[in-house]
Amino acid sequence: xxxxxxxxxxxxxxxxxxxxxxxxxxxxxxxxxxxxxxxxxxxxxxxxxxxxxxxxxxxxxxxxxxxxxxxxxxxxxxxxxxxxxxxxxxxxxxxxxxxxxxxxxxxxxxxxxxxxxxxxxxxxxxxxxxxxxxxxxxxxxxxxxxxxxxxxxxxxxxxxxxxxxxxxxxxxxxxxxxxxxxxxxxxxxxxxxxxxxxxxxxxxxxxxxxxxxxxxxxxxxxxxxxxxxxxxxxxxxxxxxxxxxxxxxxxxxxxxxxxxxxxxxxxxxxxxxxxxxxxxxxxxxxxxxxxxxxxxxxxxxxxxxxxxxxxxxxxxxx
Ligand code: SF4
Ligand code: MG
Numbered sequence: 001x002x003x004x005x006x007x008x009x010x011x012x013x014x015x016x017x018x019x020x021x022x023x024x025x026x027x028x029x030x031x032x033x034x035x036x037x038x039x040x041x042x043x044x045x046x047x048x049x050x051x052x053x054x055x056x057x058x059x060x061x062x063x064x065x066x067x068x069x070x071x072x073x074x075x076x077x078x079x080x081x082x083x084x085x086x087x088x089x090x091x092x093x094x095x096x097x098x099x100x101x102x103x104x105x106x107x108x109x110x111x112x113x114x115x116x117x118x119x120x121x122x123x124x125x126x127x128x129x130x131x132x133x134x135x136x137x138x139x140x141x142x143x144x145x146x147x148x149x150x151x152x153x154x155x156x157x158x159x160x161x162x163x164x165x166x167x168x169x170x171x172x173x174x175x176x177x178x179x180x181x182x183x184x185x186x187x188x189x190x191x192x193x194x195x196x197x198x199x200x201x202x203x204x205x206x207x208x209x210x211x212x213x214x215x216x217x218x219x220x221x222x223x224x225x226x227x228x229x230x231x232x233x234x235x236x237x238x239x240x241x242x243x244x245x246x247x248x249x250x251x252x253x254x255x256x257x258x259x260x261x262x263x264x265x266x267x268x269x270x271x272x273x274x275x276x277x278x279x280x281x282x283x284x285x286x287x288x289x290x291x292x293x294x295x296x297x298x299x300x301x302x303x304x305x306x307x308x309x310x311x312x313x314x315x316x317x318x
Contacts (some may be wrong), residue, residue: 018274024049024226028300031219035205036196038217039228040210040249042270046226047206051174052205055090056081064068065192067170086116087318089163093175095155099147105158106143109133112165132161153184155192164195174206210253212237222246225273225281242308242318244286280311287311 024046031037039047049245052058054065056076065072067087075084092098092182099108109129119125130140136157147155156176163171173192177185193216195201208215213220213234220237222230222245230243241247251264268285271277279296283289292311300309312318 035218037219038205038213041223047221086166088170089168091173136161170202172204
């Protein structure tokens with residue numbers, strides 16, 4: 001079980017030129033072992049910040065990240081950092097930028113094995129990398145090639161093989177298919193689901209794309225301006241979205257409700273996080289906003305098995 005618990009993810013400070021922003025505030029969730037939680041939202045909502053926080057690239061000013069009860073912040077700072085790193089790996093959006101073009105695939109995928117002392121010599125390294133490449137649908141002989149010899153989808157398979165090298169339990173996937181063609185996206189997502197089943201992996205899956213999230217998630221957290229505004233099981237979220245922002249995102253996906261009505265593009269723009277709106281930060285874009293919304297920030301509240309932060313929902317007028 002992976003817990004990111006409430007008041008503590010409070011106030012993650014992200015350094016911007018001459019200013020600090022509360023990039024993420026009051027974000028709280030748990031992921032059951034072997035399951036996928038997706039965080040979804042438009043760019044700038046703080047979902048990548050959450051990912052970087054979990055792997056220790058950022059520190060939180062309050063709050064904690066627990067992996068099976070172990071405090072990760074203490075873990076990253078202490079002698080257990082390497083062990084923690086083996087258990088949690090990250091897959092990034094851009095397989096072009098994240099693979100060193102001058103390295104053979106053998107060395108790219110084998111680097112974590114070497115770094116963590118998981119192989120004794122060159123022959124064992126070659127064998128283990130071959131197994132990893134086959135597990136992601138590539139050939140063992142591909143280890144002798146360089147990244148530029150592969151397509152985008154194949155490169156993301158190489159990234160996944162590298163992430164699996166230390167036999168992690170938990171993978172943080174930040175827009176892992178966003179740079180790929182739609183047909184290739186589905187293949188990579190299916191591979192990730194197969195690997196999850198075979199290895200009991202737990203995923204935090206970050207995406208701006210609800211159609212992708214629908215394909216992979218068990219639970220979905222919708223983020224807006226650094227906060228989770230709705231957190232629900234996937235089926236519930238897609239069949240009965242409560243938060244007006246979730247509805248706006250769903251209405252922008254073609255055919256999601258199978259009603260045949262035209263999709264409505266997402267309206268308005270994400271406000272500047274340096275100067276967020278008062279009250280509910282969604283109020284300038286919200287069709288249900290009233291005077292209270294511009295004054296008072298709604299907190300995330302349990303409501304019929306889901307969590308949602310919206311006055312209209314708690315007042316029964318949504
Ligand atoms: Fe809209 Fe008000 Fe709900 Fe915010 S709190 S989402 S502005 S109805
Ligand atoms: Mg991002």
